[in-house]
Amino acid sequence: MRLGEIQRTSSEGPVTDKDAPRTARLPKGIKTVPEAPNLGYQFEGGPGQMRSMFTGASHELFLYDLKNSAQIGWLTLREAGTFPLPKSFQVANAQIYDAYRGRGLGQSLYGVALKVLGLTIVADDTQTPEARRLWVNLHGISGVSIRGWINFMAQDVFPEFDQYNMNNTRANQRRIARLQRLQTPKPMNRPQNQYDTVYFDFPVQSGPGGQELQAAENLAAIYTRDHPEDNRRSYDVGLFAKWTGQK
Numbered sequence: 001m002r003l004g005e006i007q008r009t010s011s012e013g014p015v016t017d018k019d020a021p022r023t024a025r026l027p028k029g030i031k032t033v034p035e036a037p038n039l040g041y042q043f044e045g046g047p048g049q050m051r052s053m054f055t056g057a058s059h060e061l062f063l064y065d066l067k068n069s070a071q072i073g074w075l076t077l078r079e080a081g082t083f084p085l086p087k088s089f090q091v092a093n094a095q096i097y098d099a100y101r102g103r104g105l106g107q108s109l110y111g112v113a114l115k116v117l118g119l120t121i122v123a124d125d126t127q128t129p130e131a132r133r134l135w136v137n138l139h140g141i142s143g144v145s146i147r148g149w150i151n152f153m154a155q156d157v158f159p160e161f162d163q164y165n166m167n168n169t170r171a172n173q174r175r176i177a178r179l180q181r182l183q184t185p186k187p188m189n190r191p192q193n194q195y196d197t198v199y200f201d202f203p204v205q206s207g208p209g210g211q212e213l214q215a216a217e218n219l220a221a222i223y224t225r226d227h228p229e230d231n232r233r234s235y236d237v238g239l240f241a242k243w244t245g246q247k
Contacts (some may be wrong), residue, residue: 001115004110010045019217023078025069026040026064026066027042030042030066031106032066033063033111033112033116034116036108037066037169038065038066038067039064039065039066039072039105039108039110040063040064040066041061041062041063041064041116041246042061042062042064042110043059043060043061043062043064043117044059044060044061045057045058045059045060045077046058046059046186047079051244054079055076055078055093056091056092057076057077057078057092057093058077058078058079059076059077059078059079059089060074060076060077061074061075061077061112061113061117062107063075063108063109063110063112065100070091071096071097071104071152072096072100072105072109073094073095073096073097073100073106074094074095074109075091075093075094075109075110075111075113076088076091076093076094076117077089077091077092077113077121078090080120080122081082082151082197082199083120083122083149083199084121084188084189084199085188085242086120087117087118087119087120088119088122088240089113089119089120089121089122090119090121090122090123090124091110091121091122091123091178092124094106094109096109105153106134107137107138107141108125110138110241114241114242114243115143115243115244118228119242120240120241120242121240121241121242122149122239122240123135123223123238123239123241124196124236125238126223127212127223129211130214131207132211132213132223133210133211133212135212135213135239135241136210136211136212136213138241139205139206140205140214143236143243143244144241144242144243144244145240145241145242145243145244146204146240146241146245147201147202147203147204147239147240148182148201148202148203148204148212148213148215148222148237148238148239149188149199149200149201149202149239149240150178150179150182150184150199150200150202150236150237151197151198151199151200151236151237152175152195152197152198153194153195153196153197154191154193154195154196154198155194155195156172156175156192157172157175157176157179157198158191161191161193161194162194163194175195181202181217181218181220182200182202182215182217182218182220183202183217184200184202186200186201187199188201188202191204202216202217203215203216203217203242204216204222204239205219207219207221213239222237222238222239223238
């Protein structure tokens, strides 16, 4: 799997090989990646921390070449807000240095996040073409489960929270029809009031040409400009990945 700068480019521009500390002394606290003794990782950060003003990342996952005392790349994450699964983090940015690209080390980076750390990884709000292809590749890895998600306010889809009779509006009728097409009748979380955010998950598969993951039932796009309501969406939609073990 090839992983370049899969999400956004920082305001300072992309990191290049000359910036990679390939001869620097490795920092303390590095752990060896299971089944990969030449690779090490370090996970830093905490709730409320600001590791990056540009992306809002609160955590950083670094991957190291232990043999050559080099940093291979990193994945920055931010807490995933109201996403209802435990240990959920959203991708903020990612980088594999040029000298290490094309070796499947991006897979190792996400493998540490998913399998070793047990995180649920939520894809960024937007994705570059490279990022979309990355998630297609992740979807094909045994033990990795990727699903789509969509959310609404509780009053928009649940009659018991619809105190203002909102479900009779045309917009909310479209939202309910959307859920029915995705065949996602059960929410991932139960709302407590009409303003709670409610998530539903749905199966995905590779779309035409293998360039992106799309909703499996009707091959609806999730991120591309071909999305039927891009920039005019009345709901949020995205992808998430978690480790479930061997299939």
